[in-house]
Amino acid sequence: MSDVRVAARAAREASFALAASPSETRSAALLAIAGALEAGKETIFAANRLDLQAADDLSAPVKKRLRFDEAKLADVLAGLRALAAMEDPIGREQMRTELADGLVLSRVSCPIGVIGVIFESRPDALVQIASLCLKSGNAVLLKGGREAMHTNEALFAVMEKASLEAGLPAGWAGLLTTREDVRGMLELDEDIDLIIPRGSNAFVRMIMDNTRIPVLGHSDGVCHIYLHEDCDPEMAARVVLDGKTQYPAACNAVETLLVHAHATQALVAAGRALADAGVRIRADARAQAVLAAAAVPCEPADASDWRAEYLDLTISVRVVDSLDEAIAHINRYGSHHTDCILTGEEDAARRFFARVDSAGVYQNCSTRFADGYRYGFGAEVGIATGKLHARGPMGVEGPCSYKYILRGHGDTVAQLADGRRTFTHQKLL
């Protein structure tokens, strides 16, 4: 058997024990991992230096993500301790119904089982993802970016040792290291319940097209801000600037600005703020006319701009004649990630919330808020842009499912089918 097959089988076996483990065991393991990472930090930092040396010719942002230092460690430890203190997401009774006298149905949250996560070269992500899976009682197979290989191996070794000593079942977490491991994982639909790929759009699609295992991930992040006719110019400038420039490479950065034909002042204010920040503006003819009249530099947009995920200091701008035209544009060209309306009109906001088919629908704030930490989930295993299972940033509830528990006293369906007994269907919870 290949390594990945062995790891997946071990994870499956461990998943049954983990699903039945008390909350205290999982919380104690999280605290033990925190303690061990703190005690073993010099080994981890040394491993990280190896990765950083090898990454010398990579870009500054990549190196920043790759770095694992005291500051990153402090964040990781805070995250582990916060997670340990959180309420247990599994074993929660979500509903209870008496089906017939003495026959009671409950729905109870439970782990999904075995989750495979493929993530970028950010070593802190390894601990975050593993700890969210552990808290929710899931076994996990981890494959990080190869640039972080030494750091990941050091972190994994510390985490594994501490968690097994704290009583977790052997094999609950597995570290995969090669591309062949990823390919192998895609075939193991018997032993892996879910794959969460984090990375480029093309990569996520490649995974989806090559496995029978359910995949939760996001495709593009083509996010919109729409300036409604009453939009305040100062707010437009501030929020659009933040959405575009606070971190342009993120999937929740804004890519297209839609502007009501009457909101010309807001368009000029936002355009000027963007241009001053060095943002390239690609505008349709009507927006160009407004911006040119105010001496804001811009260039003509073409049809391909409406679907573009720039991920840099570029934005497209289009003028629309109504709220409904803005909504139709977003549903047609967007990626169902996060879209925002700037307005003081509550009716317009409500219509926008109800009709825009996206994981996040915002009013008067930056699209950059779409993130597990900012949502108060502690961290995220990923962001889902699909509508099945989970949507948006996935915290500790993302890796949870539920099961139905039915308890009787020898009850048969025949008794109820032939009328000797009747269904009561009384809601108890």
Added chain:
Amino acid sequence: MSDVRVAARAAREASFALAASPSETRSAALLAIAGALEAGKETIFAANRLDLQAADDLSAPVKKRLRFDEAKLADVLAGLRALAAMEDPIGREQMRTELADGLVLSRVSCPIGVIGVIFESRPDALVQIASLCLKSGNAVLLKGGREAMHTNEALFAVMEKASLEAGLPAGWAGLLTTREDVRGMLELDEDIDLIIPRGSNAFVRMIMDNTRIPVLGHSDGVCHIYLHEDCDPEMAARVVLDGKTQYPAACNAVETLLVHAHATQALVAAGRALADAGVRIRADARAQAVLAAAAVPCEPADASDWRAEYLDLTISVRVVDSLDEAIAHINRYGSHHTDCILTGEEDAARRFFARVDSAGVYQNCSTRFADGYRYGFGAEVGIATGKLHARGPMGVEGPCSYKYILRGHGDTVAQLADGRRTFTHQKLL
């Protein structure tokens, strides 16, 4: 454009209006459909006679499912009226958190969008599925079995006319009629959010392997009953008989009986009840020895029996030495559908509930209870054996997703990143 492409596009357009429709409109449409079906019943019965005539050489159970008469109509009307009275599953606020002063995040349930359902030759299923989708604000594409073609067309025509007159958006429901339509549907991942195939295992797998659209369905129904060492023989006989014979062709019928080595009396009682009902028993060597000593007829099982979904009057029997061996057998050979333990020991039941990885885990009752109607959901759009999104019978919550709504006053991430403001993450709901 092909018919199915036109129907899917229309459904997508309608889905936005439907998602924003008030609960009253959807409830009124359900009542209008009920009234129109009652008023138009003679046309529908006439269409059904055509289908029944053409089905003359089919089996009695198939003809029974195909028949649409006063009794089936009464059930359908009762279902529609019950659904109209139910609380709205969409627009429910599931959580609310203040992220920072004045910036409030809500999670609100919403429809999935457009759902394609492929179902068996049972005309009442058409109305049940369409009405569950309508109640939950989803547009639906319906493809029923061709044996029910005339009845489906008559039902659909009445339903469509009544619902449009009640104010639903044109195109919210579409009727597909050919196999080419099903193939066409599988390619429309832009306009269809979810496919629910009901039918044989091979058919469901074929759908899963040929589309990028998420599929919710069930694979096999290999359900188990485990007789624990303290199991009462009378209860064993009663519950096992019901699980196997009350309707053997259903996916929730029991296929394998696991028996603790000390529960020989229960094994004999269950075996005798099964044999008396004409059930063929395929037993492992230890079970054979017990049954033969009690003069209960049986034949030797082989390894293939543990994965068999007989769907007829056949059952496999295996003796195990412990609860954990039974659990391991179920997790290894079962299909994660519904599994039951017969015991009075609460600790054993709890261990079984926690460790058996199935949608339904039962104590002291028949596996045949796994069904949307019996669970009190009114009806079901399908049963899911996967662990993502929905699990078990899916009622009106099956076709629901959620979205995050964030409302602010010009809030930027930059203010929070640079420390001018701080996250509060105060749970409000």
